[in-house]
Structures are given as C-alpha cells and as structure tokens.
Amino acid sequence: MFKVGVIGGGAAGMMAALSASRILSAGDVVLLEKNPMLGRKILATxxxxxxxxxxxxxxxxxxxxxxxxxxxAFEHLSPAQTVELFEELGVLAREESEGRLYPYSEQASSVADALQSALEETGVVIRLEREVTGVKKPEGKFVVEWDGGFTQVESLIIATGGKAGHGFGSTGDGYGFAKSFGHSLERPLPALVRVVTESGVSDNLKGVRAKGAVSLAKEKKLVAREEGEIQFTEDGLSGICIFNLSRILGDKPSDYSIQIDLFPGFSVERLLGLLESRGSTFGNRPAKSILEGMLHSRLIPIYLELSGVDASSSTCQVDDEKLLCLARLLKCREVAVKATKGWKEAQVTVGGVKGEEVYGETLESKIVPGLFFAGEVLDVDGKCGGWNLQWAWSSGWTAGKHAALFSLQDGK
Ligand SMILES: Cc1cc2nc3c(=O)[nH]c(=O)nc-3n(C[C@H](O)[C@H](O)[C@H](O)COP(=O)(O)OP(=O)(O)OC[C@H]3O[C@@H](n4cnc5c(N)ncnc54)[C@H](O)[C@@H]3O)c2cc1C
Known part of the structure; x- marks a missing residue:
C-alpha cells in the first residue's frame, strides 16, 4: 500500500510525485506511467x-x-518559484523573446532528466509500462488496476493529460477515470492547432510566411486579435498567432472567419497613399511592381487578382478604385474557417474535468475525498509560449502536496 499514487508520468504527474515525495518518506509515492519512459511529451515540447x-x-x-x-495553483508554485525550483534541480533558465523560458542547455531532455533524477533521489517508486485500466475506491482506499495487477493507495492523483498529442500517451484515459467517480467534463476539444480555411487563400502558398495581425470574427463581430508570424499552409493557416486563435474555435470552427491584416502599422489611407505614389513612380513597370518589396512574391498575384488588377497592365494603368480595393484587402482579407486539423495535430486540449467540481486551493475532488487532478486533464488551457507547461508544474505541485497531506490525516 502506498500513501500517494500518481497516474501519468508527464509534466504534471512528475511534478505531483516530486511535491508529494518531499512531504512523505521514500517508498510512499508510486508513479504509474504507460510509456516505457517518463516525460515523453516533454521531449517534444x-x-x-x-x-x-x-x-x-x-x-x-x-x-x-x-x-x-x-x-x-500559482500561489503554491508561481512561475518565478518554478524557475527557482528548476534551478535547484539543475536546470538553468534562458529567457528568449516575449518572456519565453527554455533550459540553457537548449535540450528538453534536461528538464525531463532533472525531474526523473529528483524523483529517484526522493524515493518515488516509478512503474513504467503500467497502463492503468480502471480506478475505484471500494473501502476507504483507492484500487488502481492495470492489465495483470493492481495497487492500493490512500490518495490518488489523476495526471493523465488530455487528448492532444496522443502519440505521447495522452489518449483521454483520465476522463474515463474521472467519470467513473461521478465527475463531468467540459467537452474536450483540440487547440493550438493549424486551421483549415475555405478555398483559395493558401493555394500554392505552402511555406510562405508573413508578419501581420489576424483577427477572429464570428457573425461579423471581432472576437480576438493576435499579431505575429502568419504561416500559410497547403490548406490553411498556421503560426503561433493562429494557434492562439484556435483555442476559441470550439466545436463549430466553421462559424468563424479570420481577417488577415498584412500591414498592422498602416491605416488604409496611408497604405493607399503609398500604393498611389509607387504606381506613378514605377510608371511602365508591370503591375506587380506596386507590391514588390512590400509583400512576399507569392502573395502578390493573389492580392492583385482579388482586387481586380490585370497583372499584364503597367503600374500607371492601375486606377484609383483598384488601388483602394488593394489597400483595403491588404488591411483586411477575410477567409472563412472550415475546420481545424483536429486531435492529430493539436498541442493541447481545451476543456476537461470541470473546475467547479474540484477545490481550487487543493485540486481535490469535491465528489471523492482523497482524489486529486493535475495538468491538462482539468478544464484549463493556456496560449503558446510556456503557459501550458507552467500550468502542469503549478497544478502538479499543488495536487502532490495536498494528496500527501491527505494521506497523513487521521480518520480520512
Ligand atoms: C508537440 C507539442 C509541443 C508542445 N510544446 C509546448 C511548449 O513548448 N510549452 C508549453 O508550455 N507547452 C507545450 N505543449 C503542451 C504541453 O506539453 C502539455 O500541456 C503538458 O505536457 C501537459 O502535461 P500533463 O502532464 O498534464 O499531460 P501529458 O504531458 O500529456 O502527460 C500525461 C501522461 O499520462 C500518461 N498516461 C495517460 N493515460 C495513462 C494511463 N491509462 N495509465 C498510465 N499512464 C497514462 C501518458 O502516457 C503521459 O505520459 C506542447 C504539446 C505538444 C504535443
């Protein structure tokens, strides 16, 4: 019998086991992971x-x-304390643009290895290739079953991740365990994922990147806006700014459209003035010269065609109406969203075990005493840039600490 059992040896599960083991004694905490190694997804991040x-x-x-x-969870382990904790474990942080933190070694394996060493030092019992198939609490203790055996634990942490990146082991098993204890879910949906757009916007544009702003609109109302690098793919759009918008698309992505602004620093008037002056300066050059040096060469024919500019005409032949149309299009090209690339490509899950069914201070279930949740299995998601791992660390730390304290209570 173990005091604390953790299902899932990902970021949240490893952190939960570490936090519990710092309160308990060697051999009191068991970590069950279905993969042959811990932290497999961490390596891909x-x-x-x-x-x-x-x-x-x-x-x-x-x-x-x-x-x-x-x-x-941030009160228990804030982002600043996380950096200190990793330094203590041997991982020095390097800060890059927009506050992103990476291990100084530039290797994800440093993070997973440091956690694993710490778990071994504190005497966490690590069981690999242990795919949990069921959990129950018949008489005060949790029984955790797998093919060919079971173990008993006094408190249990479900840290099985969501459904994103299932090649790394997160196949949604935790949702079934949570439901078997009476919990309910906010519908899990794929996020931080490429978007498929209606016909044409990206035809032959795979590999083209442009800096700009993208706005998500639903029934003509703006819902969110992001700036950054827009990546065009064979059938849609990608890039961090698109990934962040994908969190909002819900179960009906086709209700939305994306407006692409390739000149966020310009007003339509300023852009029009610029196009007019280039049109007259470049005189007899081909029409595409108006945009050359301003726009990626593979985007130019598309924008000319959409504004009705005859590509075989010369710059001075492009009339004011067409220039205005072009300026407006460069500021706002609207493309309908068809779908996302789904679970196959999603990096995180939106939705999960309902937050209202869990005590915020401890991450303990309000339904089953001694049952805790950590990480992506819960209905919490973050944007690109380190937010999701930070949630895994902070929630893992919180659940681990309180699961350990629970196991030490008398008369639980
Ligand atoms: C390609 C990719 C890149 C990413 N890059 C970043 C990044 O740079 N920064 C960032 O903040 N976030 C990033 N993320 C998101 C981040 O990795 C996740 O949000 C985070 O790892 C979730 O941690 P978790 O421990 O909750 O779940 P997971 O990491 O999914 O771990 C869950 C673990 O539980 C195990 N498990 C599941 N079911 C069972 C079972 N039945 N029995 C036993 N074990 C089980 C799984 O094998 C897995 O090891 C990325 C995600 C992907 C897919």
Missing part, C-alpha cells in the same frame, strides 16, 4: 527545446471555466 514557462505567465491569461484553480 518547444521543438525539442522545451519552452517550460514564461516570465509573463499570469493566471488571468488562461482559458477554462474556473480560473480560481490557476490562481490558487
């Missing part, structure tokens, strides 16, 4: 460099119905 937190992380920036969970 940040393109193999692990963007493990962000200087700008605030609980207010997260998505989910009950953000008090994040507020409390």
């Amino acid at each position: 940040g393109n193999g460099r692990c963007n493990f937190s962000n200087r700008g992380c605030s609980w207010k920036d997260y998505g989910g119905k009950d953000l008090s969970l994040v507020r409390h």
